[in-house]
Structure formats: structure tokens, C-alpha cells
Ligand SMILES: Nc1ncnc2c1ncn2[C@@H]1O[C@H](COP(=O)(O)OP(=O)(O)O)[C@@H](O)[C@H]1O
């Protein structure tokens with residue numbers, strides 16, 4: 001099978017998953033205690049007011065009918081309107097998504113930039129003070145929750161030393177880089193720790209292999225041996241791990257955006273959950289599901305690209 | 314070729330490689346003295362674990378920590394063991410090439426064969442990228458790989474065992490080395506392929522005028538290919554002789570044992586007599602001759618001190634004090650070990 005038909009097949013495989021996610025999220029948001037109408041009207045609302053509100057929003061119909069409406073609209077490219085913000089969910093997501101994508105991509109890049117060189121240093125200086133220091137730092141990264149790291153960075157580097165802005169997103173690309181540095185670092189640190197642990201072990205293993213000896217016997221420079229022969233082999237398993245952790249990164253983005261007051265879909269998600277804004281929650285969850293699925297496919301493709309022994313079947 | 318008048322290409326003096334492990338120091342190569350002349354094929358034989366591979370790796374300083382190499386590796390007048398890394402790299406793959414026993418693990422699985430050839434060329438020649446590709450094709454053709462241009466894009470796992478070994482030879486020959494260190498180049502292959510590869514190596518040696526050190530534990534291979542043979546036991550060279558003389562009459566009890574224990578080294582069929590016992594623990598060698606605990610000719614003198622490798626004729630060296638008492642190869646062992 002050629003590469004393209006493989007990719008198309010993988011994309012088609014996502015479709016059933018997508019419908020399962022659709023059903024799950026639809027029914028699960030409705031399991032949350034409370035409902036949108038009471039959230040909008042507040043504690044003083046009477047039974048009659050709530051009933052009228054529900055009728056307006058179509059929430060008085062049986063669940064299965066509501067689900068039918070949801071699916072029907074979906075096939076017309078309509079995710080519904082936000083109950084609280086009164087705008088189409090689709091437009092909301094389109095507005096907010098770039099910020100979150102920027103943040104997660106930025107975090108991934110920082111994670112890789114941290115993990116790759118530090119893994120090499122730790123592996124090449126195995127069992128020395130440097131190795132212990134690097135591993136210790138990342139062990140802390142693994143054991144601390146994202147929001148805690150974020151709060152620490154925010155209070156020390158942002159508020160106390162005033163090195164970075166403490167919220168917002170900026171206007172230009174470089175402003176984005178500047179404003180989102182701390183949030184991206186917060187978000188990327190956990191991932192860096194995961195990648196680094198795996199990559200260090202992989203590098204150590206590859207360094208033991210005979211093809212590294214053979215490369216040395218050929219008279220190649222160490223930088224070439226490390227950068228080509230060792231790295232190309234060591235990253236193979238790390239790429240898969242990277243893909244598997246993208247989902248976690250999106251979850252982390254929700255928290256990070258709240259801590260740093262960034263106007264992305266993470267914040268939108270949190271606000272919608274508190275406001276029981278069902279259509280927005282549904283739309284966002286579906287978008288996340290698509291993004292995570294696409295990352296998995298992308299990871300597979302990159303993996304096959306890096307490891308010629310993988311047959312795409 | 315007369316070894317006295319030929320130019321010496323490589324000379325090992327008191328080469329010693331020690332692995333400092335948690336369980337103590339293990340001496341894998343124990344004071345090896347050996348020389349090789351231009352265009353000569355020297356066989357290095359011995360049981361598994363006798364230090365043959367470590368000797369080859371020590372020559373190019375490819376021994377990993379905790380291994381430590383000392384002594385002298387004199388290569389065309391320079392001691393490789395004292396050469397700075399940057400100059401050593403010019404020798405590695407440029408003047409001295411090495412081929413490994415297991416091509417499956419020695420070739421990088423994620424780089425195609427073409428890349429693994431051209432990167433050597435890039436290091437050791439001034440060829441343009443286009444010329445490097447042309448040369449890589451030429452090399453694959455030289456080692457007998459069909460449709461070489463297409464195979465450059467293949468990865469090691471797409472080659473058969475014999476093809477992989479050929480590819481590794483092509484890589485080793487890339488920059489016309491003066492010396493080829495071949496570590497059991499045919500052990501991983503089946504018999505017909507073994508034969509092809511050996512013939513290939515000999516032919517290339519003649520056309521390119523390289524010296525070769527051929528490590529093997531197959532005495533049949535030695536008889537077929539080598540000018541001279543060095544026999545290794547427990548990290549030491551115990552006998553050196555021209556191949557024909559060695560097979561006619563070994564002058565070390567270990568060599569005799571080795572020849573009696575393997576089929577095929579000689580044309581006549583004879584009963585195989587395995588060497589009793591096992592090689593000594595390299596971390597804890599017996600005093601005297603390391604072979605003495607297994608030797609049918611052993612006397613008290615053997616156990617007192619380590620016999621030195623000495624000239625016993627104009628062409629031969631032996632480290633056996635009983636070298637002139639040994640039976641011919643076909644004979645039964647001496648009576649004292651008969652049941
Ligand atoms: N990296 C290493 N660490 C410790 N001991 C080693 C290492 N490499 C080889 N040795 C030991 O050195 C001895 C000689 O090994 P080797 O040269 O591979 O033998 P041969 O090639 O003759 O079969 C063996 O006892 C082996 O266990």
C-alpha cells in the first residue's frame with residue numbers, strides 16, 4: 001500500500017471514533033449537576049422562568065430528540081450557538097483556536113529544545129553531577145502539577161522580577177512569542193521531562209550499539225556520529241511518545257490559559273463548563289478529538305519516515 | 314613474499330588492553346607483539362574469547378571504557394595510541410578500515426547504504442556530492458552487488474546477509490585503505506556465501522594492494538587465504554608461522570590441540586580430538602603458560618613462568634618450551650592423557 005492510501009485509510013478510521021466522542025460528550029455534559037438556564041438566570045429564578053428558558057433553548061425535549069437535532073445540525077456544518085455568548089460556536093472556536101494552537105506548538109518546540117540537548121548532555125555525562133542535576137530538575141517537573149509550575153513562574157519571573165508579562169497574548173508574532181513564553185514554558189516543561197527521560201535512555205542504548213563503533217571506525221567526527229547516527233535512531237521511540245502526549249498538552253493548555261489569562265479555547269472551555277454552555281463544550285471537545293486524532297496520524301507518518309523498517313500496512 | 318625484506322606496515326609492541334570492571338581487572342590483550350607487511354594477509358586465530366576482536370579494536374582505539382589500551386601501535390612510523398583524535402580520524406577509515414563480524418548490527422538501520430558509503434567518502438576525500446554517488450555505485454559493483462545504482466537507496470534490512478557483508482566491505486574499501494582489519498567477516502554467513510566473500514576479499518586485496526589482518530576461528534579459512542598465521546590464546550600470541558608451515562607442523566601445544574580439534578583444515582579425514590578443559594579466566598590467569606592447565610605436554614617448568622614468544626627458526630615464533638617435542642597433527646595425543 002502506498003503512503004497516500006495509508007493516510008486516507010487512517011483518516012477514515014477516525015470517523016467512527018469521532019461519532020463515539022460526539023455521543024459521549026453530548027450525554028456527559030448533561031450529567032453535570034445544574035443546567036444552562038439556572039446558570040444564566042441565577043439563584044432567584046422561579047420554576048416558571050426556568051421552564052420558559054428551557055423551552056426557548058430546546059432543552060425541554062427528550063434527550064434523544066435533542067441528540068438528533070445536534071447530529072442533524074452537525075451535518076449541516078452547524079455546531080449550534082453559544083447559550084451564554086449568543087454567537088455561533090463555530091465562530092467562537094475559529095476565533096480562539098489560533099491562540100491555543102500557538103501556545104501548544106510553542107510549548108512543544110520549547111519542550112524539544114530543552115529535551116534534546118539536555119538528554120545528550122545527561123547521556124554523555126552519565127552518572128556525573130551534571131546528569132543527576134538534569135534528571136533531578138526533570139523529576140521535579142514530572143511530579144509537579146502544571147498549574148503549580150505556572151504559578152511559580154508567574155509570581156517569580158513575572159510579578160516579582162518583572163521579566164515577562166503576566167497575562168495577555170500580544171498583537172504581532174514576536175509579541176506572541178514574548179507574551180506566551182512563560183505559559184509555553186509551563187506547559188512544555190512536563191512534556192520536556194517525559195521526552196528527556198525517554199530520550200536519555202534511548203541515547204544510552206544507541207551509544208552501545210555496534211553501528212556507532214563502525215561509524216567511529218569509518219573516521220567520522222563525533223558531532224556527526226551523535227547528530228546523525230545516534231539521534232536518528234534515538235528519536236524514533238521518542239516521536240511516538242511525543243504524539244501520545246499531545247492530548248495531555250491540550251489538557252494542560254486549558255489550565256495554563258486560565259492561570260495566565262490567555263484568551264484561547266482553554267479559557268473558553270473553563271468558562272463554558274461553569275456556565276453549562278452545552279453547545280460550546282460539545283464543539284470544543286469535538287475539535288480537541290479531531291486535533292488529537294490528527295496528531296496521532298501525523299506521529300505515525302513521521303515515525304514511518306524516521307524508521308525505514310516500519311512497513312506501512 | 315619474504316617477511317625480512319618487505320616493508321613493515323603495522324607493528325604492535327607490547328599491546329595490552331585491560332578492562333577495569335567491578336569484579337577486578339580483566340586483561341583481554343596481554344602484551345601482544347606482532348607485525349604485518351605491505352600486501353600481506355595475516356590470520357589471527359584462537360578460540361572465542363581469546364582477545365582477537367579486542368586486539369583489532371585496540372589498533373584503531375575503538376575499545377570503550379572501562380577498557381584501557383597501552384603499548385605501541387606503530388603505523389607507518391607513527392604510534393596511533395598517542396595520536397590526537399583529529400589525526401586518528403584520518404587513519405580510521407582512510408588508511409585502516411575495519412569490517413565487523415555481524416553486518417546486521419554494524420550497519421546503521423535507519424540510514425540507506427548509499428549514505429553510509431558516501432559519508433565515509435565525504436570524510437576522507439574531496440569528491441563532489443555527485444562524484445561521491447558515482448563512486449558509491451562503483452564500490453557496490455566492485456563487491457558484486459547487482460543493480461548497484463538502485464541498491465544505494467536501500468536500507469540494510471532490505472539486503473540479505475551476504476549482501477550486507479558485501480556492503481560493509483564496500484564501505485571499508487571506500488577510500489582505498491592500506492590495511493583492512495577483518496573481524497570474522499564470514500562467520501555470520503552460510504558456507505557458499507562465505508566462500509564468495511573470501512574470494513572477493515582476496516581478489517580486492519590483490520587489486521588494491523592492501524595488507525589484511527583476518528580474524529577467524531575457522532582454520533579452513535586460514536589455510537585458504539592467509540600468508541602467515543598468529544595464534545592467540547588468553548590474550549597472548551603463542552605462535553606465529555607461515556600458514557603452510559603451521560599446518561604442516563604446529564610448534565605450540567595449543568596450536569596442535571586446535572588443529573586436532575577441527576575438521577577441514579587438512580585434506581585427510583581424521584578423528585577429532587577436542588581440547589580438554591576451558592580457556593582460563595582472564596581476570597585471574599594461572600602462573601606460567603596460560604595453556605598449561607589444559608596441556609598434554611605440561612611439565613613443572615611450564616608452570617613456573619610465562620614463556621616468552623621466541624624465534625625458533627628464521628620464519629617462526631613460538632611461546633612453547635616443548636615446541637620440539639610436539640607430535641605431528643594426525644597423531645594421537647601423547648600417552649599420559651590417554652584414558
Ligand atoms: N567491553 C568489554 N568489557 C569487559 N570485557 C570485555 C569487553 N570486551 C571484551 N571483553 C572480554 O575480553 C575477552 C576477549 O574478547 P574478544 O576479543 O571479543 O574475544 P574473541 O574476539 O577472540 O572471541 C573476553 O573475555 C571478553 O569477555
Ligand SMILES: [Mg+2]
Nearest residue numbers: 365366367497
Ligand atoms: Mg570476536
